[in-house]
Amino acid sequence: MRVLYWFRNDLRLTDNRGLSMAIEKASEVIPVYIFDERLFQTRLGVPRIGPHRLRFLLESLTDLQNSLRQLNSDLIVLVGDPAELIPKLAAEYGAAEVFCSLSQGSEEEQTLQKVQRRIPVTEITDGYLLDPSILPFSITELPDVFTKFRIQVEKQLSIQEPLPRIEKINTPKVSNCDVPDFSLFAMSMPEPHPHRVDDFRGGEQAGLNRLQHYCSSPEKLGRYKETRNGLLGEYSSRFSPWLAIGAVSARSIMKEVKNFEAEYGANDSSYWMFFELLWRDYFRFVYDKYGVLIFQSGGLKDKPTGSRDVRKFQSWCSGQTTCDFVNANMNELSKTGWMSNRGRQNVASFLVHDLGVDWRLGAAWFEYLLVDYDVASNYGNWLYLAGLGNDPRPNRRFNTALQQAQYDPNGEYTRLWTTS
Ligand SMILES: Cc1cc2nc3c(=O)[nH]c(=O)nc-3n(C[C@H](O)[C@H](O)[C@H](O)COP(=O)(O)OP(=O)(O)OC[C@H]3O[C@@H](n4cnc5c(N)ncnc54)[C@H](O)[C@@H]3O)c2cc1C
Structure with missing residues (x-):
């Protein structure tokens, strides 16, 4: 069976459950990314994506496309309405089904439903540190206070190991669709500011490098709890841009935190990194519980x-x-x-x-x-x-x-x- 794999906020090959499942179930997988044209509209009169995030996203897509090409696969990148383009691509390439990973947001859900009306879609729940299926309560019973949530999940904590990096993907020949140039988006490329805290290079490799850099040092992760409220210098991990786009998974971060603890010993700081990743999960679960009410x-x-x-x-x-x-x-x-x-x-x-x-x-x-x-x-x-x-x-x-x-x-x- 031939399928499309629709990348959304999971732009990585390591620990990508959705893509791994597509490869397991189908004999041929065609990776696709669509720049949703709604990104270029406004919300309450404010543009929805600015030059910094756009640069990071384009770099992340280029990195993913290069990684896939090294495996003799590819990434088709198009701009438009995914609800139109995904079924159209599936018909063009004779794909019977679409696989993708969960991407939170009411518009993302609406788009997915529109695609589902035209072609079968398997959406894999992912993006969390904790697997939602092992929570000790149903999502409707999620505590409305973080501390209660934390105490309950910590009692029976089990974090799954990240999956290994994908090394083989069987993709038929697809037409060449390079990642669009910045100039297509009617914005100017931002100049790196001399006082920036970080270059924030997009892409899985840059994210994994950052993870290694931060978690292999007692001066960084080992002092996180003391420095995390800082404003200047290397006060926090800066993992968030890669997490937001799914270039690095929260499980991969926890694995590095565990490696750090094995080498240098656990301390308040290594625990606190886990604590903050739990905050991230908590807000994801709040969205799952309340949906559009959060907007x-x-x-x-x-x-x-x-x-x-x-x-x-x-x-x-x-x-x-x-x-x-x-x-x-x-x-x-x-x-x-x-x-x-x-x-x-x-x-x-x-x-x-x-x-x-x-x-x-x-x-x-x-x-x-x-x-x-x-x-x-x-x-x-x-x-x-x-x-x-x-x-x-x-x-x-x-x-x-x-x-x-x-x-x-x-x-x-x-x-x-x-x-x-
Ligand atoms: C008004 C407001 C808006 C925010 N908007 C975003 C956003 O759009 N995207 C985003 O990733 N974070 C957001 N945060 C949370 C937090 O500020 C950032 O996650 C954090 O500053 C990122 O830096 P870091 O990766 O160095 O974090 P670290 O301090 O090193 O923490 C490690 C990771 O824990 C998670 N984390 C830490 N604090 C929080 C928090 N308060 N809520 C949720 N997760 C957390 C992040 O994934 C972060 O990368 C927002 C916070 C506030 C107060």
Whole structure:
């Protein structure tokens, strides 16, 4: 049997359960990626993908295509509506079925349903650290507070080993469809900023290199818990861009954390990496439980939300608010596509609680600019900060002046991103 493998947010060959299953079930597999044309629309007036994430995505696709070509396979890359193009490609190549891995999001689900009306699709549940089928509760009973979730899953923890890298894939000759050039997307390629924390090279190989680099050093992973709230230097793992696009799996990260513990001994920091990956899973499960509610203005609490004051929103986006700490973080974001977790919490709190602006505008701005944009982590964290999600406290307002004094005591970070 010949099938299509539809890559979405799983741009890797190592530990790719969906692709492995397609190879096991079918004699011939044709790998495909479609740039959904909706990416080039706007959300609440904000473009949906900016130059930083686009660059990262194009590099990741080029890396995947090269890896597949080395196996005498290929990757067909097209731009358009997947609901039209996937069934069309299947007919053109005589593929009887489509395989893909889970990609969260309401639009992704709608598109998948449209494809399913025209051709059988097997969607493999993946993208989590914990296998959802072994959770000690049904998804409707997911605790609404993270700590309760963590305690329950930690009691009977079992994380599966990552699958080995795919070394063989039987693909018939397909027409040459190279990854499109940046210029096709009517955006300019971003210049690397001299103060960027990282180059963030897209692709599985670059992600695995980053994983090795961070997890093989007692100075990095071994001190993660002490450094993770930093703003300058190598304060955190920076795994998120590769995780968001599926170039590296959470299981592969945990395997490296275990290797680190075997070599240097477990400590609070190696545990804390697992703890943060559990947060990522938690927000994925929150989406599974609540679906589109996470995109509604009232979130999970159905409370009134902030204003659509364009002037205030623009002052925040352009780093021109009354708070220089917020401005510095917003400048770093627009110039590099990156912001620390500490920065994200502060700017989100400021937009919602100080400026009184609708949190969804902030989430849309992050979606546009973050190199690591991920639907569940982004919307879950915004809801949390807005007091409309999974925070047991009713009002998580950050005092940005105190935060600045604590996390940027000499003003080094704020100066750096105010003058650049
Ligand atoms: C308002 C807001 C929006 C956010 N939007 C995103 C987003 O679109 N994509 C995204 O990946 N993360 C998002 N985060 C979560 C977090 O800020 C980033 O995951 C983290 O800063 C990425 O850096 P790192 O990989 O060095 O993280 P590390 O501190 O090294 O953590 C390791 C991994 O744990 C996971 N993780 C850590 N913190 C969180 C968290 N709070 N929520 C979920 N997962 C977490 C990430 O996968 C991360 O790569 C957001 C946080 C806030 C407050």
